[in-house]
Amino acid sequence: MMRQFLVLIGLVLLTISAAKAGPNDDAVAARASWEQVYNAGDADKFAALYTKDAMLFGSTAxxxxxxxxxxxxxxxxxxxxxxxxxxxxxxxxGPDVVLSSGFADFTLPNGTVLPFRLTLAFVKVDGKWRVAQHHGSPLPK
Structure with missing residues (x-):
């Protein structure tokens, strides 16, 4: 009986924590995942972060x-x-859409740092945040 009570309390606390997670928390987690996958250098894992109909304006025209x-x-x-x-x-x-804008530093193999502005629109697909729209541009001098 006590064990069931403790499990119930734990579930309630997890629900409250999840309810308190706001769009910034979701965006921070999704951007951290994007950063990790980008740095791993795996094009297939990178592509898996995007929706089937995503739009991506990166560092090219x-x-x-x-x-x-x-x-x-x-x-x-x-x-x-x-x-x-x-x-x-x-x-x-919306409940399954988070818009995130911020900054990112891209470092070339020779050590040159390229500061960028990065906007990502995340949508929740099958319970996972995916990039639906991506726009990056160099930070103006």
Whole structure:
């Protein structure tokens, strides 16, 4: 009986914690996952972060679409670039949509740091946050 009570209390506390998680928390977690996958250098894992109909404007002039477009974009980048997410802001546009804008530093293999503005629109698909829209641009001087 006591064990069932403790399990029930634990579930209530988890529910309260989940309810308190706001759009910024969701965006921080989704951007951290994006950063980790980007730095791993795996185009297939990168593409899996995007929706099947995603739109991606990265560091090139071309608009890439869908998971195949995300894979193509990532495959065309020079190897060894790393990213570090910076400050960000996020808002919920709905229960399963989070809009996130902020900063990211991309470091080239030679050590050159390229500061960028990065906007990502996340949607929840099958319980996981996926990128539906991505726009990156160099930080103006």
């Amino acid at each position: 071309q608009l890439f679409t869908g998971t195949d477009g995300a894979r193509t974009y990532f495959s065309k980048l020079p190897a060894g670039i790393k990213v570090k997410m910076g400050d960000q802001q996020a808002i919920a546009a």
